[in-house]
Amino acid sequence: MLDINTYTQNNFNNNILYLQKHHYNLYQKILEYENQILNNNLPEEFALDYINSCFDIVELSTERYLYAKQSSKLIEIMKKSVNFKKNENVFETFKILDKSSLRPAYNFAFELFEKYGDKTKELKHIYKFIFFGSGLHLEQIHKKVAAKSYLIVEDNIELFRLSLFTTKYFELAKEAQLFFAVDCDNNKFDTIAKIFLEKNFYYNQYIKFFESISHSENKLKQFHTLVVSQSHLNFFYTSILEQYTRPLNYLQNNYKFINLNSNSLKMFCKKQSAILVAPGPSLDKNIELINNSKEKLFIVALSATLSTLENANIQPDIVTHFDGFERSKTHFDKLQNKNFLQNSILLFSAKTPQSIVNMFTKEQIFFFESGTNYKEGFGELSAFCAGSATYLILMALKFKNIYLIGLDLALDEKTLKTHCASYSYSQKINENENENVLTFRDSIIEVEGNLQNIVKSTPNFKLSIDAINEITAGLKEEYQKIYNISNGARFCNIEPANSIELKSKKKNKSLKESKKYFQLNCKDKLSSKEQLFLSQIFELIQTKKTFIVNFSTFKHTDIASFEKSLIQLENDLCYCRERVCEVFSILFSNYLRYVYGFIFDSCNTKDITIDLNTIQLQLTQSLLDIIEKLEIHFKAR
Structure with missing residues (x-):
C-alpha cells in the first residue's frame, strides 16, 4: 500500500504529464507559477494537509480548513446535491417564443416543447457539466453523473495546482473530454467556454453545474451571458435567408456595390479624419461637439442618428445602414426635410429592405455585402450591430483619425436607457429583474467603462464590445489614432477622450471629391x-x-x-x-x-x-x- 506522500506525488506527476500532452498552455502556466514560488516572487496562501484520514486545504494566513477537516462528509453532501432535475443548478439553452411569432419551420420544435418539455421531469443522461471551483469533489460527482464533457473553472491557480495532487484528472480524461479555464481573464474564459459550448452542441439543452461555496460567481454569470448570446437564439434562419438573397435583387437591378478592398479608396481615406456618430445615450450630450467639428471631419452617421442630426442642422457626409428589418425604415421616415440627405453618400448593407432603398436614387446608394461574398474580392462585413459594422467600415478603409461618439454600448447611468432620446426603439432596462433569468437584451451586466471604472451594459451590447475589440486588434495600423468620446463601455486600444483636437481647420477633401473616389471603386453587375x-x-x-x-x-x-x-x-x-x-x-x-x-x-x-x-x-x-x-x-x- 502506497504512503500518502507517494500517492499524492504520483497523482501530481501523472496529471502534469497529461496536461503537458493535452493542455500545454495550462501546463506552462503551472510551471510559471511554480517558478515564481521558488524565486520567492509569490507567497504561498494555501497548503495541502492530510487530516482525519482525509485530504483538506488549509489557508495559511488564517489556518482555516476549506473542507472543515471533514472533507469526506462534505464531499458526500456535495455529491447528493447534484441531481438530474431540469430546474436545479442548470443552464437552460432554449429560447421559448410566442408561437404566433414563429415561422412555420420552427413550429414543430415548439410543439415538441409543449408536448415533451415538462421541466419537472428528469434527464436520462447528463452529457455536459461545469465545475465552478476545482477540488476533491470532482471525481465523486463524476461517478454519479458520468458526463461526457466537463468544463472545469478555477480562478485560483494555487488551488488548482494543489488539486493535481489529489484529483486524478488523467483518469477522468479517459472517460470524458476535459476543458480547463484556470486563472483566466474574461477574454480567455470566453474563448474556452465557447469551445465547450460548440463541442457536441446538440447536448447543450440543459447544462448542469456545481458551484463551490468559495468560488466567485463572476465566471458563472459570464457563462450565462455567453449562453443567452448564442447566435441561433437571437438571429433566426429567416433573417439569414434574406441576408443571402436580397443582394441578388440589387445586383440584378444594377445597383452599385462598393469595393472595400480597393487600394485607391484606402489611399484616399488614409488622409481623412472622421467622426462615427451612433445613437447611444451620450450622443445628445455631445451634439455641439459634432456641430463644431463638421467642417473639419467627415461625419459618418448611423441611420438611427439622422433625426438627431437633422434637428441640429448637421448634414452627414456618409450615412450607414446595416439593419435588414422593415421597421428600420422609421429612421428615415422621421426626417422632416426630404432633401436632407441629397448630398450624402449612402453606404447601405445589401440586406437593406427595398422600401428604404426606394426612398433614394441609385446614384446615392453604395451597397456593401454583409455575410455574403457575391462580388469576389470586394470584401464583406460581418458584425453584430450597425455601430460595430460602421466602425469596421472605417477601419477597413483606413481612415487616419476616428472619433467615436454615441457608441456607448452601455446604459445611461441615471436613466438606464439603452439609446439617445430620439432613437425609436430605446428602452429602459429594469435593474430589479431576476438575476437567475438572463436575457439577451433585457438583463444588466457590468463592463469596464470608458470614462469611469464600471458601467452597466447588456449581453446584447457585450457582443458588440467584443466585436469592436476584435476589429481593432485585427485592423488597426500604427498611424491610426482612435478616440472614444462616449460615456459608455471601454474598448481595447482605443483612447478615452473628452474632446476633439485637430490642427487642420478644413477637411482634407470635399464631399464632392469623396463621391468621385467611391464612384470609381464600385461595380453594378x-x-x-x-x-x-x-x-x-x-x-x-x-x-x-x-x-x-x-x-x-x-x-x-x-x-x-x-x-x-x-x-x-x-x-x-x-x-x-x-x-x-x-x-x-x-x-x-x-x-x-x-x-x-x-x-x-x-x-x-x-x-x-x-x-x-x-x-x-x-x-x-x-x-x-x-x-x-x-x-x-x-x-x-
Missing part, C-alpha cells in the same frame, strides 16, 4: 465568373436536398440511432470548406442549433414516449421548405 459562382450555389442546393431526402428514408431502431442520424444530417448540411458552401453553413447551422435543442431534449427526458417517426417527418418537411426558398432565389440567376 456580376462578372461571368461571379455568375458561374451562383450556378454552383444552385447545384449545391440540389446536393443538400439529397442529404435531406436520404435522412427522411433512414430507418432508425432506437433513440441512439436516431440521434446519430441527426448528427450526420447536421454534418452534411453545415460543414464544407469551399467558398460556395458559406451560404448554407450559417443558414442551416443557425436553424438546426435552434430546433435540435428541442429534439434532443425530448430524446433525453425520462418517463416519456416520443414519436421519432413524426419528428423525422416534420424536420424533413421543414428543411425541404427552406431548400425550396433557396431554389426560388438561385434558380434564375
Whole structure:
C-alpha cells in the first residue's frame, strides 16, 4: 500500500504529464507559477494537509480548513446535491417564443416543447457539466453523473495546482473530454467556454453545474451571458435567408456595390479624419461637439442618428445602414426635410429592405455585402450591430483619425436607457429583474467603462464590445489614432477622450471629391465568373436536398440511432470548406442549433414516449421548405 506522500506525488506527476500532452498552455502556466514560488516572487496562501484520514486545504494566513477537516462528509453532501432535475443548478439553452411569432419551420420544435418539455421531469443522461471551483469533489460527482464533457473553472491557480495532487484528472480524461479555464481573464474564459459550448452542441439543452461555496460567481454569470448570446437564439434562419438573397435583387437591378478592398479608396481615406456618430445615450450630450467639428471631419452617421442630426442642422457626409428589418425604415421616415440627405453618400448593407432603398436614387446608394461574398474580392462585413459594422467600415478603409461618439454600448447611468432620446426603439432596462433569468437584451451586466471604472451594459451590447475589440486588434495600423468620446463601455486600444483636437481647420477633401473616389471603386453587375459562382450555389442546393431526402428514408431502431442520424444530417448540411458552401453553413447551422435543442431534449427526458417517426417527418418537411426558398432565389440567376 502506497504512503500518502507517494500517492499524492504520483497523482501530481501523472496529471502534469497529461496536461503537458493535452493542455500545454495550462501546463506552462503551472510551471510559471511554480517558478515564481521558488524565486520567492509569490507567497504561498494555501497548503495541502492530510487530516482525519482525509485530504483538506488549509489557508495559511488564517489556518482555516476549506473542507472543515471533514472533507469526506462534505464531499458526500456535495455529491447528493447534484441531481438530474431540469430546474436545479442548470443552464437552460432554449429560447421559448410566442408561437404566433414563429415561422412555420420552427413550429414543430415548439410543439415538441409543449408536448415533451415538462421541466419537472428528469434527464436520462447528463452529457455536459461545469465545475465552478476545482477540488476533491470532482471525481465523486463524476461517478454519479458520468458526463461526457466537463468544463472545469478555477480562478485560483494555487488551488488548482494543489488539486493535481489529489484529483486524478488523467483518469477522468479517459472517460470524458476535459476543458480547463484556470486563472483566466474574461477574454480567455470566453474563448474556452465557447469551445465547450460548440463541442457536441446538440447536448447543450440543459447544462448542469456545481458551484463551490468559495468560488466567485463572476465566471458563472459570464457563462450565462455567453449562453443567452448564442447566435441561433437571437438571429433566426429567416433573417439569414434574406441576408443571402436580397443582394441578388440589387445586383440584378444594377445597383452599385462598393469595393472595400480597393487600394485607391484606402489611399484616399488614409488622409481623412472622421467622426462615427451612433445613437447611444451620450450622443445628445455631445451634439455641439459634432456641430463644431463638421467642417473639419467627415461625419459618418448611423441611420438611427439622422433625426438627431437633422434637428441640429448637421448634414452627414456618409450615412450607414446595416439593419435588414422593415421597421428600420422609421429612421428615415422621421426626417422632416426630404432633401436632407441629397448630398450624402449612402453606404447601405445589401440586406437593406427595398422600401428604404426606394426612398433614394441609385446614384446615392453604395451597397456593401454583409455575410455574403457575391462580388469576389470586394470584401464583406460581418458584425453584430450597425455601430460595430460602421466602425469596421472605417477601419477597413483606413481612415487616419476616428472619433467615436454615441457608441456607448452601455446604459445611461441615471436613466438606464439603452439609446439617445430620439432613437425609436430605446428602452429602459429594469435593474430589479431576476438575476437567475438572463436575457439577451433585457438583463444588466457590468463592463469596464470608458470614462469611469464600471458601467452597466447588456449581453446584447457585450457582443458588440467584443466585436469592436476584435476589429481593432485585427485592423488597426500604427498611424491610426482612435478616440472614444462616449460615456459608455471601454474598448481595447482605443483612447478615452473628452474632446476633439485637430490642427487642420478644413477637411482634407470635399464631399464632392469623396463621391468621385467611391464612384470609381464600385461595380453594378456580376462578372461571368461571379455568375458561374451562383450556378454552383444552385447545384449545391440540389446536393443538400439529397442529404435531406436520404435522412427522411433512414430507418432508425432506437433513440441512439436516431440521434446519430441527426448528427450526420447536421454534418452534411453545415460543414464544407469551399467558398460556395458559406451560404448554407450559417443558414442551416443557425436553424438546426435552434430546433435540435428541442429534439434532443425530448430524446433525453425520462418517463416519456416520443414519436421519432413524426419528428423525422416534420424536420424533413421543414428543411425541404427552406431548400425550396433557396431554389426560388438561385434558380434564375
